Amino acid sequence: MKDILIIGGGAAGFFTAINCAQQHSNLKIAILEKSKNVLSKVKVSGGGRCNVTHAEFDPNELAKNYPRGHKELRGPFHQFATGDMMAWLADENVPLKIEEDGRIFPESDSSQSIIDAFLEACKKFNIEIKTQCGVEDVQLTDDHLWRVTTKNDAFLAKYLVFASGSSLKVWQLLKNKKYTIIDPVPSLFTFNIKHSLLQNLAGISWETSVEVIDEQQKLSKKQIQSLQSNGPMLITHWGLSGPCILKLSAWGARSFHQLNYQFQLKLNWLPKLTEDEVMAQMLQQKNTHPKQQLAANPLFGFPKRLWQSFVNQSSISAETKWADISKKEMQILQNLLTQSVFDVNGKSTFKEEFVTAGGVDLKQINFKEFSSKLHPNLYFAGEVLNIDAVTGGFNFQNAWTGGFVIAKSIASKENE
Known part of the structure; x- marks a missing residue:
C-alpha cells in the first residue's frame, strides 16, 4: 500500500x-x-x-x-x-x-x-x-x-x-x-524545401518573418491567422529551421497535419522595412555607386553568399553594375527580398x-x-x-x- x-x-x-x-x-x-x-x-x-x-x-x-x-x-x-x-x-x-x-x-x-x-x-x-x-x-x-x-x-x-x-x-x-x-x-519540426535560392547556403541564419499561403482555402481564416511567425531562421541542407520556423510548426501543428505537410510559405527577408523602403535603398545604391557590381557588394547586411543567390535568382548577371540594372530587374529583386515563396514538401524532426x-x-x-x-x-x-x-x-x-x-x-x- x-x-x-x-x-x-x-x-x-x-x-x-x-x-x-x-x-x-x-x-x-x-x-x-x-x-x-x-x-x-x-x-x-x-x-x-x-x-x-x-x-x-x-x-x-x-x-x-x-x-x-x-x-x-x-x-x-x-x-x-x-x-x-x-x-x-x-x-x-x-x-x-x-x-x-x-x-x-x-x-x-x-x-x-x-x-x-x-x-x-x-x-x-x-x-x-x-x-x-x-x-x-x-x-x-x-x-x-x-x-x-x-x-x-x-x-x-x-x-x-x-x-x-x-x-x-x-x-x-x-x-x-x-x-x-x-x-x-x-509539433516542433523543420520544413523540407528544395529550391535553387537555398542551394549551398546551409548554416546561414537571418531574421525573417514568414506566413503560410492557403490559395486552395483548405484552412479556416482563424487557422491561417495563427500561421505567421518571425525571428531567426536557419537555412539547412534540407530546407528551413531555426526559432522562427520551429515556433510556426508548434502553433500550426494541427493545421500542418491537416495539410499533410504540403503547403506554400511566403518569406520576408527584410521584415523591418516596407517594400518602398527596400526599393528606395536600392535606388540610392544605383545613384551613389553606379559602377559597383551588384553581386559583389551585398546590401542590407546580407551575407555575401545569400545576396549573390538573390541576384542570381533575379536573373541578373554576376557582372551587372548598378548603373545597368533595369527597373524590371530591380522590381524582381525587391519582390524576392520581401516575398519569396517556397513549396514545403514534408517535415523533419528537430534534432x-x-x-x-x-x-x-x-x-x-x-x-x-x-x-x-x-x-x-x-x-x-x-x-x-x-x-x-x-x-x-x-x-x-x-x-x-x-x-x-x-x-x-x-x-x-x-x-x-
Whole structure:
C-alpha cells in the first residue's frame, strides 16, 4: 500500500514525487516506469545539456509560449514558474546559467546534474523507483483507493498521478475510463524545401518573418491567422529551421497535419522595412555607386553568399553594375527580398526532440490542482495532457509546474 503512485519515470513524474515528499515527508511514494531507464528524455534534451526552463519571469508572458495550454497555465504559473524552479535547483546544489537566447542550463552543461539531483532526492525521501513496470490497468476500488495492475504486480494507493508522457498505451487506457484524448500530431519540426535560392547556403541564419499561403482555402481564416511567425531562421541542407520556423510548426501543428505537410510559405527577408523602403535603398545604391557590381557588394547586411543567390535568382548577371540594372530587374529583386515563396514538401524532426500536440483534453482537468474532474484523487502532469510549447525549455517548465501544484494539492488534503 502506497500513499501516492506515479505512472511515468520522466521529468514530470520525478518532480511530482519529490515535491510530494518535500511538502509532506510522511507519505509513501512509488514511481512506476515501463522501460529499463528513468529520465531518458531529460538525459538527451538540449543536446545532452538539459534546457531546464526559460528566462521569462512574468507568468502571463510565460504562458504565451504554449500553443496548447496557454490559458490553462496562467494560474499555475503564478504558483510556480521559472524563478521558482531556479531557486529549487539552487537548493539542490545545481547551479544554473542563462544563455543569450533566454534558455537556462546547468552550469555543468550536463543533463546528468539534473538526473543526479532527482535521484539523490528520491533516495533521501525513500521514494521507490520501479523500472520495467508498465501499467496494464487502473481501477478505483470500493474503498476509494486506486488499484494499479502491471504485468507482474498490483499496487494500491490513495492518490494516483499520470505522468506518462505521450504513451499511446496509457492514452488508450484513459480512453477506456471516459477521458477524451486529443489525437497526437507532431509539433516542433523543420520544413523540407528544395529550391535553387537555398542551394549551398546551409548554416546561414537571418531574421525573417514568414506566413503560410492557403490559395486552395483548405484552412479556416482563424487557422491561417495563427500561421505567421518571425525571428531567426536557419537555412539547412534540407530546407528551413531555426526559432522562427520551429515556433510556426508548434502553433500550426494541427493545421500542418491537416495539410499533410504540403503547403506554400511566403518569406520576408527584410521584415523591418516596407517594400518602398527596400526599393528606395536600392535606388540610392544605383545613384551613389553606379559602377559597383551588384553581386559583389551585398546590401542590407546580407551575407555575401545569400545576396549573390538573390541576384542570381533575379536573373541578373554576376557582372551587372548598378548603373545597368533595369527597373524590371530591380522590381524582381525587391519582390524576392520581401516575398519569396517556397513549396514545403514534408517535415523533419528537430534534432533529438520529439514533441507531440495531443493528450488528455484540458476541459477534463481542474488546473487549480492539475486534478481530474472525473475521478477523485487522480492527477495529470506533463505531456500526458494536451499541452505543448515552443522550443526553449518551456515543455520542461510545464512538467515542473504541474508537479509542484499536484504536490501542494495532495499535501493540503493530507493536512485537513
